Amino acid sequence: MSIFQVPTDAIKLITLLFNGLITSLQVFFLTLLFSLPLGLLTALGRMSSHKWISYPIRLYILVMRGTPLLLQLIFFYFAPFYMLPPGFRFSLPRFTAAIIAFSLNYAAYFAEIYRGGIESIPVGQYEAAAVLGFTRTQTFFKIILPQVVKRILPPISNEVITLVKDTALVQILGISELFRVAKNESSRIFSTTPLFVAGVFYLFLNWIVTKVFESAEKKLSYYR
Amino acid sequence: MQILKVENLYKSFAGSGEVVIDVSFEINEGEVIAVIGPSGSGKSTLLRCLTLLERINHGTIKVAGETMVETTPEGRVVYASEEQLRKIRLRLGMVFQNFNLFPHFSVMRNITEAPIHVRGLSPEKAREEAERLLGKIGLADKADAYPYQLSGGQSQRVAIARALAMKPDILFFDEPTSALDPELTGEVLKVIRQLAAERMTMLVVTHEMAFARDVADRVIFMDKGQVVEEGTAEQIFGDPENERTRSFLRNFSANHK
Numbered sequence: 001m002s003i004f005q006v007p008t009d010a011i012k013l014i015t016l017l018f019n020g021l022i023t024s025l026q027v028f029f030l031t032l033l034f035s036l037p038l039g040l041l042t043a044l045g046r047m048s049s050h051k052w053i054s055y056p057i058r059l060y061i062l063v064m065r066g067t068p069l070l071l072q073l074i075f076f077y078f079a080p081f082y083m084l085p086p087g088f089r090f091s092l093p094r095f096t097a098a099i100i101a102f103s104l105n106y107a108a109y110f111a112e113i114y115r116g117g118i119e120s121i122p123v124g125q126y127e128a129a130a131v132l133g134f135t136r137t138q139t140f141f142k143i144i145l146p147q148v149v150k151r152i153l154p155p156i157s158n159e160v161i162t163l164v165k166d167t168a169l170v171q172i173l174g175i176s177e178l179f180r181v182a183k184n185e186s187s188r189i190f191s192t193t194p195l196f197v198a199g200v201f202y203l204f205l206n207w208i209v210t211k212v213f214e215s216a217e218k219k220l221s222y223y224r
Numbered sequence: 225m226q227i228l229k230v231e232n233l234y235k236s237f238a239g240s241g242e243v244v245i246d247v248s249f250e251i252n253e254g255e256v257i258a259v260i261g262p263s264g265s266g267k268s269t270l271l272r273c274l275t276l277l278e279r280i281n282h283g284t285i286k287v288a289g290e291t292m293v294e295t296t297p298e299g300r301v302v303y304a305s306e307e308q309l310r311k312i313r314l315r316l317g318m319v320f321q322n323f324n325l326f327p328h329f330s331v332m333r334n335i336t337e338a339p340i341h342v343r344g345l346s347p348e349k350a351r352e353e354a355e356r357l358l359g360k361i362g363l364a365d366k367a368d369a370y371p372y373q374l375s376g377g378q379s380q381r382v383a384i385a386r387a388l389a390m391k392p393d394i395l396f397f398d399e400p401t402s403a404l405d406p407e408l409t410g411e412v413l414k415v416i417r418q419l420a421a422e423r424m425t426m427l428v429v430t431h432e433m434a435f436a437r438d439v440a441d442r443v444i445f446m447d448k449g450q451v452v453e454e455g456t457a458e459q460i461f462g463d464p465e466n467e468r469t470r471s472f473l474r475n476f477s478a479n480h481k
Contacts, residue, residue: 128324130276151287
């Protein structure tokens, strides 16, 4: 019977890792869902001419980009309990804390990418739109943002690829994502195979991410 | 009917001082005005003030009788309400030196986007109008092209069509041929000549003296932010009164032989 044990073990391992993968994907998609729009708002705030808007946002970006994401995960999990006075203390579910930390962190990076993109659009585009009578909102959403999206796709894809791999960090809060599951399984069966398979999973995910961005770039290549 | 009235307009920038100094003139319906003068004489800034791209420091601007901006006796510059300015803006068209076409829109959409979303025209109507304009500028076959596929001359003609599609009362041109290769200026000037023949009210900032001479009803010569001389094309080019005008035209023809 021993010859049938190998495929059974393989299926077991894959199933196990797959469950971890689902959690990793949840972190990945929820982070993108929140951080992409939040990053745009942050970029607009960062470019605001009101100092009481732009300065706090600069500080926020500095802190989020300047401290380890790992530390931020721990902070958002523990701070509501340990940093609030008694009576106001509460704790967030691990997963919620992880999504908040990831979204705020990635929004800071995305914000700077958006800002770079927005500031690279020639002022003539705004002027042409203004003379044609477009409102500021119309100008931003019809004229500026579509051109920004094309320009920022390559740096955004960098961040998204990093995000796939960064999801492994949520294990610090005891969340059973792909990497943690693989690591535990590795210790249990005294083999590096689970870690290697997890690596293949990450690579596969990023292959998909790369393909998605390639096709998006291609779709936007109809103009220069 | 008077389309534009400018009185005692001043514009200065922090750092570069006064760029437009006490400029006054008017334009009547159907008139073509050429503004000439050396680089840095304030011509473009003047145009940017008239099209609300810059805010003035002093003076009055009226468009078709409506006050865009005026200055109180105490010297306070008061612009009309946003609502009012939006209406006034619809009367003004602008053609830029660098075209400023929207690169992500086809030629057709460059022309129809503002009529649809600003004037509220139906897409069918806007398309129809755009096709007519494209025919007029000789680019009927370029409706589906994107700006990067056009030559400079074609781009500028599309920019003119885009401005015309808003049915402005007056069209401003800011050195419309200065960014073009010499062999491409002709096709753009031809379109402007055609508009002049149709009595489109226009103010053209230009370095094309021969063109200004042919097309303009009146010529304004600016130097160092001031209007030095104003008159008919024959007067300014044939028998300029001011020494600065004379020396500018003399240098100009010497450099362009």
